[in-house]
Amino acid sequence: MSYFKKNNITNSLFFTVLEVMPTIKTMEYKTENNSFQDEFISKKILNILTENDEDELDDDYSYVDWIAKYNDISLYRIIDNPNMRSDVRGYCAKRLIEKSLESERDNLIAGLENKKDSLITFGILFGLEDIEDHDRILNYFLTHQNKRVRNSALHILAEKNKIIFLPEQTIN
Amino acid sequence: MQFIRFSGNSPSPFHDPSHENFETLAKSYFIPKIKDNGKPSFYKSKVTKNKYITAGFISIRDKEPKTQLLIFIDNLVFIESKVKISFQKSSKLYSCIANFHFCADFSDDKKLDLFLYYLKLNLQKKDNKDYLIQYKKQEIREILKEVNKSCDNNEIKLQEWVINILFS
Numbered sequence: 285m286s287y288f289k290k291n292n293i294t295n296s297l298f299f300t301v302l303e304v305m306p307t308i309k310t311m312e313y314k315t316e317n318n319s320f321q322d323e324f325i326s327k328k329i330l331n332i333l334t335e336n337d338e339d340e341l342d343d344d345y346s347y348v349d350w351i352a353k354y355n356d357i358s359l360y361r362i363i364d365n366p367n368m369r370s371d372v373r374g375y376c377a378k379r380l381i382e383k384s385l386e387s388e389r390d391n392l393i394a395g396l397e398n399k400k401d402s403l404i405t406f407g408i409l410f411g412l413e414d415i416e417d418h419d420r421i422l423n424y425f426l427t428h429q430n431k432r433v434r435n436s437a438l439h440i441l442a443e444k445n446k447i448i449f450l451p452e453q454t455i456n
Numbered sequence: 457m458q459f460i461r462f463s464g465n466s467p468s469p470f471h472d473p474s475h476e477n478f479e480t481l482a483k484s485y486f487i488p489k490i491k492d493n494g495k496p497s498f499y500k501s502k503v504t505k506n507k508y509i510t511a512g513f514i515s516i517r518d519k520e521p522k523t524q525l526l527i528f529i530d531n532l533v534f535i536e537s538k539v540k541i542s543f544q545k546s547s548k549l550y551s552c553i554a555n556f557h558f559c560a561d562f563s564d565d566k567k568l569d570l571f572l573y574y575l576k577l578n579l580q581k582k583d584n585k586d587y588l589i590q591y592k593k594q595e596i597r598e599i600l601k602e603v604n605k606s607c608d609n610n611e612i613k614l615q616e617w618v619i620n621i622l623f624s
Contacts, residue, residue: 334484335464338518345522371481374467402475406467432472435583 322362325351329372352379363399373399374407381411389420405433413440459498459541459558460506461486462513463525470527470588473579479572486568494563498541500556501528511603512553514596520617524596526589533578534560537571552607597621
C-alpha cells in the first residue's frame, strides 16, 4: 500500500511533486519524524514573518535557507497540512517557487493552487516576483479570481515597468 | 490620520484581510514583546516624512533587514476598538522623527481582539496598495542613503551595518 493511501492523504501536492521526482521525495517523506520537525520549522518561519524575536532572526533565516536547499520535502509537508498557519504555508510556497525549475513550475503552481488558500497564492506571487517570472505574474493578473491577487500582480508588473499602470485604474 | 506598523516578511495576513483566519493570524503581528510592556510601537504617518520614519526605524535595528513591510492603519480603528494610542518618548530615535513615535495599549488581550476585528473591517474596504508597502533589501539601502544625505544622523550612534551601507 502506498504511503498516501495508508495515511489517507488525497489530492496532495505530493502527487504533483512525485511526478517530477518520484523516488527521492517518497523516501524522505517516509523516514522523517514529521510533526516535531514541521512545528520547529513553522516556528522559525513565523519569526521570519513577524520578527517578534529579532535576536533569533539571522539563525532562523539560515535554518530555513538550509531546509529550503537540502530538505524541501518539509516545506511541501507544511503546505499539505491544513492545520498549519496560512502565512507560514504561504512562505513555504514562496521558497519552493524561488527554487523551482522552469520546467516544473506550472505543475508546482497547480498543486499549490489546489490548496485554495489566498496566502499560499500570495506566496506563489511573491516567489515569482523574486525570480522575475513576469509571464506567470501576468497570467495571475489576467486570470486569477481573487481581486487582491490580481491587483498585487498588476503592481508588481507596474513597478518592473512590464505593464503600463494608470493610477486611476481599478479592477472590478 | 494614520499610523504605521512595521513588520517583517511576506506573505502576511495583511495581504488578504478577507482571509477566514485573518484575526487569528494577524494577532501574532501585534502581540507585545517583553520589552514593549504591553504597548507595541506605531509611528504616526506623514506623507512627507514617511521615508525618514522608515529610515529611522530601520537604522536602530541591530541587523540589516532583508525586507521591511509597512502597514498603514487608520486612527479610526483605534477609536472604534477603544485602544488607547499615545505619544511615547524614545531616546533611541533621531529627534527628527521622535515626535512620530506612539505606543498602543494592548495589555488587555480583549482590546487586541477588538482592534483586530475593526482592522479587518477597515482593510477589507481598501486595495492592498493603499495600506501596504514592502521594501526589499536594495530599496532599504537606497532609502537609508537618500535620508542620510538630508538628515543629520550624528546625534545617535549608527549601527555598524548602517555605516557600512552608507559609506560603502
